[in-house]
Amino acid sequence: MRWSRFYIPTLKEAPADAEVVSHKLLTRAGMIRKLTSGIYTYMPLGLRSITKASAIVREEMDKAGGNEVSMPMVQPADLWQESGRWDFYGKELLRVKDRHNRDYCLGPTHEEVITDVVRGEVRSYRQLPMNLYQIQTKFRDEVRPRFGLMRGREFIMKDAYSFDKDQEGLDESYKAMYAAYNAIFSRMGLKFRPVEADSGSIGGSFSHEFMVLAETGEDTIVVCDACSYAANVERAEIMCSGEEPAALEIPMEEVATPNAHTIEEVSAFMNAPATAFIKTLLFDADGEPVAALVRGDRELNEVKLKNLIQADTLELATPEQVREWTNAPVGFAGPVKLNVKRIFADNELRYATDWVVGANKADTHLQHVCLKRDVEVTEYADLRVITESDVCPKCGKEISLTKGIEVGHVFKLGTKYSEALGCTFLDENGKDKVMLMGCYGIGVSRVVASCIEQNHDENGICFPPPIAPFEALVVNLDIKSDEVNDKVDEIYAFLKEQGIDVLVDDRKERPGVKFKDADLIGIPMQIVVGGRGLKNGILEAKDRRTGEKTELPVEGFAEAFKEWKEKVYAGWNIG
């Protein structure tokens, strides 16, 4: 491919609205262009990377027994009503009407459609297991799209669905996908980690997320270096034990705390540490009020609460609801004589007493509160977000927290959708049984973005070879010289022969421009052909990742190149 005939509109400056590195570089390298919030055009160079990532996904999926299909993006509402998700998926589901005023949605995921296909096809246990997948554009009407391809509304996803006759089969299918995902992300040259995860709104019982490790990640993950434990913080359990203290003897009493709404303000006002307080958070759980208590310095883990009470929707109470339930403005809610039926407390609160809490009365708190004596706690549970001072729930050793970008997620769905949609088969005994499902997603466009987050420097992108738009770039420094042109053609032909995907910069530009652009678009191997080098009988090869330049002799180029290429690839340490 010749650069002069391949559209790569590079920019010297990043667009003002780009915040994260991948967004800036993808735009500057001419790989994407924004149409509107969260919706992008993949330009020729960008599409090449996505195509390469897709090819790796496809290969590994096929190897793992998947069959590729392509399902419709526009899906009828009745199918979603049948699964119950038309009402529960929320505003992220983009709903549209056709000319007959019938309801449809744009597919954010395809459990309904795939289950509909399979229930119409599969009759016998002999046809199972089955694994169907597709690589396709998804649409999710995100509340706040951001960070370029990282969280778009329209994005490319590989979604696979497995169907099995029993739990053992599902376990096998899940294991196979888990292994395939490890292979996929390893082959892409990403530094990643599979972690235990919450199953979220897709539902189901068991799941793992594949996290690319990067500072800009929106997720926080817990890893233990002593054992193999790794989990999303949403999911990470907290070990908590101790001695339950005796009921407090000092009576509780009111304290005036004018205008002190936050724990910080009250703690400063009363000159007591945040650890002496209990934070009372009120939620609307499927329309019912629920209170959750955590220590003043802790953060409530909403996912844990949601799972505990099995709520379909869980939202922090509005100021109006707070007023209605506590008879006080926001900032003074407390568990004592709280007119809320269900009060959940974090485990940690069981092992201490003498708390300060809100008094459900404006500008007032209560001190010397004892939960055992003064509050009817519905249940003690693990409700808070894990911190670095906690220990590994598996082995009890130290843990650390890091940021990650979720690029893949594998779920065991069980019978959630097959049950709702009546996806059954006849077993060996001629009995009707519900299939067990798993679902497995990879954010393909997000993979490319997260790869850039992980591999870049001040000059631009450093693509790992497997998902680079091209593997090699031949830079022609003097398009007016026949000698240089001939050598470029020769090198190009040679590289092609080696099965290398190569781009030639044959533009009428000054060398400086070509070098800058070469670094920006991040092709892993650069071969520079110029009059100066040829005079000395050498070509210059640059490893984009390290920036290291190597002189390759014109005579015996083939051998020298192969050796150099091995070194470049070895540096990537790709499995």
Place this chain on the structure above:
RNA sequence: CGGAGAGUGGCGCAGGUUGGUAGCGCAUCUGGUUUGGGACCAGAGGGUCGCAGGUUCGAAUCCUGUCUCUCCGACCA
């Protein structure tokens, strides 16, 4: 949805408080000189200043409304 900010040639920005010919850098086009890390000189083209109203002799600028985008939060495979 709450809070903050921004919409001016393709991109990055100035101008706005004090209303009066719409400007700069990059990019583009032409000619010339250059040519191993984003060249220089000379010239050229391109903008109903997000949109709609209003005030005014006159609005990018003031007022009202509206749309869009970005960031923080809430939310989220």
